[in-house]
Amino acid sequence: MNPEESDQRPALQRKLFDNVWLLLVLGVVLPTLSYTVWGWIELWLVPAAKLP
Numbered sequence: 001m002n003p004e005e006s007d008q009r010p011a012l013q014r015k016l017f018d019n020v021w022l023l024l025v026l027g028v029v030l031p032t033l034s035y036t037v038w039g040w041i042e043l044w045l046v047p048a049a050k051l052p
Helices: 003-008 012-018 020-045
Strands: none
Touching: 012 020
């Protein structure tokens, strides 16, 4: 590979942002995981109810 070809390759960040399906999956998975973990933490921190 000569030096001119190495300059023509797109950067890794550009390849990732150009991939529409990857962005779709990340846009669904990351919020789902973060809200799920947040919900588990909230449930863990709720004090036990005192019954009469």
